[in-house]
Amino acid sequence: MRLSRYFLPVLKQNPSEAQIASHRLMLRAGMLRQEAAGIYAWLPLGHRVLKKVEQIVREEMDRAGAIELLMPTLQLADLWRESGRYDDYGAEMLRITDRHDREMLYGPTNEEMITEIFRAYVHSYKDLPKNLYHIQWKFRDEQRPRFGVMRGREFLMKDAYSFDLTEAAGRASYNQMFVAYLRCFSRMGLKAIPMKAESGPIGGDLSHEFIVLAQTGESAVFLDKRMLDLPVPGEDVDYGADLTPILDEWTHLYAATEDVHDAERYERETPEAERLTARGIEVGQTFFFGDKYSRPMKANVQGPDGVDTAVQMGSYGVGVSRLVGAIIEASHDDAGIIWPDPMAPFGVGIVNLRPGDPEVDEACERAYAALTAAGKEPLLDDTAERPGGKFATMDLIGLPWQLIIGPRGLADGVVEIKRRATGDRQTLPLAAAVRTICE
Ligand SMILES: Nc1ncnc2c1ncn2[C@@H]1O[C@H](COP(=O)(O)OP(=O)(O)OP(=O)(O)O)[C@@H](O)[C@H]1O
Numbered sequence: 001m002r003l004s005r006y007f008l009p010v011l012k013q014n015p016s017e018a019q020i021a022s023h024r025l026m027l028r029a030g031m032l033r034q035e036a037a038g039i040y041a042w043l044p045l046g047h048r049v050l051k052k053v054e055q056i057v058r059e060e061m062d063r064a065g066a067i068e069l070l071m072p073t074l075q076l077a078d079l080w081r082e083s084g085r086y087d088d089y090g091a092e093m094l095r096i097t098d099r100h101d102r103e104m105l106y107g108p109t110n111e112e113m114i115t116e117i118f119r120a121y122v123h124s125y126k127d128l129p130k131n132l133y134h135i136q137w138k139f140r141d142e143q144r145p146r147f148g149v150m151r152g153r154e155f156l157m158k159d160a161y162s163f164d165l166t167e168a169a170g171r172a173s174y175n176q177m178f179v180a181y182l183r184c185f186s187r188m189g190l191k192a193i194p195m196k197a198e199s200g201p202i203g204g205d206l207s208h209e210f211i212v213l214a215q216t217g218e219s220a221v222f223l224d225k226r227m228l229d230l231p232v233p234g235e236d237v238d239y240g241a242d243l244t245p246i247l248d249e250w251t252h253l254y255a256a257t258e259d260v261h262d263a264e265r266y267e268r269e270t271p272e273a274e275r276l277t278a279r280g281i282e283v284g285q286t287f288f289f290g291d292k293y294s295r296p297m298k299a300n301v302q303g304p305d306g307v308d309t310a311v312q313m314g315s316y317g318v319g320v321s322r323l324v325g326a327i328i329e330a331s332h333d334d335a336g337i338i339w340p341d342p343m344a345p346f347g348v349g350i351v352n353l354r355p356g357d358p359e360v361d362e363a364c365e366r367a368y369a370a371l372t373a374a375g376k377e378p379l380l381d382d383t384a385e386r387p388g389g390k391f392a393t394m395d396l397i398g399l400p401w402q403l404i405i406g407p408r409g410l411a412d413g414v415v416e417i418k419r420r421a422t423g424d425r426q427t428l429p430l431a432a433a434v435r436t437i438c439e
């Protein structure tokens with residue numbers, strides 16, 4: 001992409017409405033525009049990162065055996081009356097009436113709808129297990145939307161739903177999602193710690209919140225520091241095997257949010273030197289709730305004994321749009337964002353220090369072609385802005401590499417590269433610079 005043709009409305013000043021780093025930096029870096037309280041337009045740079053988050057989530061869901069579909073954002077109120085949640089959900093639900101006076105709602109989650117789809121087609125244990133997911137916008141009329149995409153009203157969520165014949169099989173499906181979540185967040189450069197959780201309006205008795213530690217997190221958390229060093233299962237993890245050992249490893253040390261914190265147990269189980277009190281951002285949550293929806297909604301399957309039973313279900317949410325903010329909270333400095341390589345909207349920024357100089361332009365084009373061919377998604381700053389402004393923008397938008405090309409260096413046969421995360425700089429010939437970036 002050439003910056004002269006792109007749409008990157010960076011702000012020079014700090015927007016006064018932003019209280020936390022991620023919100024401030026997303027506005028300043030031209031990623032986001034607020035259209036109403038808690039409702040945002042994703043500008044091109046933000047949209048690229050959102051798509052990367054979505055793609056990693058998708059790949060890990062697919063790897064774990066879940067199947068993607070897409071359900072609508074608008075749902076019929078009557079569906080929610082079947083589970084009894086239409087009245088329970090309260091003011092967070094955005095209720096809408098269509099021209100025929102039909103009561104509808106903008107979905108805050110999809111347990112009812114997926115159960116309705118499942119029961120329409122699946123009637124035998126032979127078709128189980130199934131795990132269906134989608135990545136779709138949700139609406140929750142939060143009392144206090146704030147911190148940008150961290151607590152929006154409209155937000156993008158990945159929600160998966162598992163269906164099994166027995167409770168034991170349901171728990172195995174839960175374990176698969178738990179392991180997929182460990183992999184997913186780790187691929188984004190995050191340390192997300194699973195913590196025992198209350199299941200709230202979703203229901204059930206087995207639930208974990210996946211929490212990224214950050215000073216600006218909304219909830220206080222208490223954990224055993226050793227959780228931070230546990231090994232994340234590799235790409236070769238066998239989802240067909242019994243995953244209980246991984247679950248045990250990741251749940252035997254103490255980790256809890258303030259809602260469920262048990263100070264006495266914490267002190268009993270965690271040596272003082274290993275205790276860590278921090279704040280955290282919830283980036284995902286897993287629930288196993290058995291027949292909470294399948295029973296009232298009559299989602300039954302016939303077992304091998306010929307008897308009909310309500311299917312055993314779990315649901316698994318990831319805050320896709322919140323993750324963009326969470327990654328920035330975890331990775332930034334005074335100058336701007338520092339994208340972990342896999343999340344970066346572009347892999348490298350090429351800074352042309354003198355557009356119009358044929359030699360510099362030619363070197364930039366050569367670098368651009370080589371980096372594009374190598375799949376590095378370069379962003380070429382070919383604008384007329386002064387070098388100081390270009391450097392500030394590059395630091396602000398936080399691409400992992402900067403490749404700086406100017407007339408003085410080229411006269412000596414060299415260019416400069418800078419690694420955004422460390423600030424390390426190297427001066428070297430263009431071909432070697434491209435090689436280093438591609439390594
Ligand atoms: N208002 C929101 N804005 C952005 N992301 C959200 C919001 N509410 C929930 N999420 C994300 O969706 C995921 C799954 O939804 P879930 O129903 O568990 O949310 P929740 O427990 O109500 O979230 P919270 O406790 O933060 O309100 C959450 O883990 C979170 O990452």
Ligand SMILES: [Mg+2]
Pocket residue numbers: 209282284285
């Ligand atoms: Mg939650």
